[in-house]
Amino acid sequence: MTKIKDITNYLESWAPLAYQEPYDNCGLLVGDPTTTVKGILICLDITENVLQEAKEKNCNLIIAHHPIIFQPIKKLTGASYVERCMIQAIRQDIAMYSLHTNLDNRIDGVNDAMAQQLGLQNLQILLPKPNTLQRLITFLPPAALELVREALHQAGAGHIGNYSHCSFNSVGTGTFQPNELANPYIGQSHQLETVGEHKLEVIFPAYLAKNIVESLKQSHPYEEPVYQIQNLENMNLQIGAGIIGELPQPFENQAFLKYLKEKMNLTLIRHSAYIKQNIKKVALCGGAGIGLLSEARRQGADAFITSDVKYHHFFDAEEQLLIADIGHYESEIAIKQLIYKKLSEKFSNIVLLQSMVQTNPVHYF
Structure with a gap:
């Protein structure tokens, strides 16, 4: 099960979870991870109606x-919708999990x-995440090279x-002298050994260092493998904020806005x-992404397509690029289908549903 x-x-x-922003709170927020799953409901926002x-x-x-749960909760009295949702979830034994900026930061x-909705081509992360x-x-020793290389690849290195399976090895000479407490693979205690060795190098995501x-x-x-771990200045081009790409064809300003609205x-x-x-x-950047405006320019x-743009930020376009605020909910609602598709690839034996509750708190007259 x-x-x-x-x-x-x-x-x-x-x-x-290592790719979430420092302010975020992704992961399992309510529930016992050992509970058997009966069914999964996927949504953008959790509300009382979604829980029902x-x-x-x-x-x-x-x-x-x-x-x-975004800000620390000090009481559960039902005074706010967040507290009421927490109480309702606990009473009904419904677990709640969040995929937020850790998913935003994936390409x-x-x-x-x-x-994809806009048909953009030649996609790249707009601002790659540093220190990843x-x-x-x-x-x-030469005899262990392929075994160790494959083990490191299986652990997530070399992408x-x-x-995948990227690595580099070179041939050299190693020296060592075991003491009386050592149990060396090669050599004797208190004897200086000189052996032929391979130097193996692999790159890996920093969050996998322990593994x-x-x-x-x-x-x-x-007995005591010699190794070094180095931080790299290289950017991981698969991880970061926003995306930049090209439309299938150029559009005049009004035609672009019409195209955006329809798509x-x-x-x-x-x-x-x-x-x-x-x-x-x-x-573009789903959600509140105006902080990426200077990089887009x-x-x-x-x-630059995003949401939650404040009045004064529109001045920052300086008529060099067109800022389009499409709404927070509207920019991220496709996430439901994205998560549904990902789970469907692995868990065909579990009921997977996309919520039918409309949770956009913004209404238009």
Whole structure:
């Protein structure tokens, strides 16, 4: 039987919690990870109506994009909708899980869903996340090279863009002298040894460091494997904020806004002043992404699509690019289908449902 932890482990192999922003609160927020899953309800926001829907549809796990617990909760008195949701979930034994900025920061996350709706091509992360990559260097006898290399790859090392099993090894000479307490793989106590060795190097996501080192120690024949871990300045081009790409064809300003409105089924668009050039290169960020405006402009975007743009931020466009605020809910609603599709690939034996409750708190007259 599938447990909640089976679901969350799978999701976190896709969108690791290490990639969430410092202010965020992703992961399992309410519930016992060892509970058997009866059904899963996927939503953008958790509300009392969503919890009622989960109960009626016999779903005991809700997977939401936005975390219901965002700020610390000091009381559970039912004074706010968040507190009422917490009480309701605990009473009904419904677990609540959030995939938020850890999924936003994936190249195939919410921003990719928006980009696909618009038919953008040549997609790249707008602002890659720094300090996410490390390199392991180790030294080992020739006979152990392939065994250790494969163990490190199985632990998650060696991925560079669209390539896996990436590594480098070179041949050299190692020296060591065991003391009387050592149990050396090669050599004798108090005798200086000189042996031929391979130097093996692999790159890996920094959050996997513990697993990588453990895998090295388990597969390496030496009593005390020699290794180094180095922080890399290289950017992981698969992880970061926003996406930038190109439209299939250039659009005049009004035609672009009409295209955007139709493709994303929008009620309205708030936008900055029209620009002189046609729109071809588009940057976007689901949710509140105005902090990426300067990067979008630096990379030559003709338009920047996001939400929650304040009045004064529209001035910052300076008629160099078109800012389009499409609404927070509207920019992220495709996340439900994205999560549903990902879970369907692995858990065909579990009831998976997308919530039918409309949770957008913003209404238009």
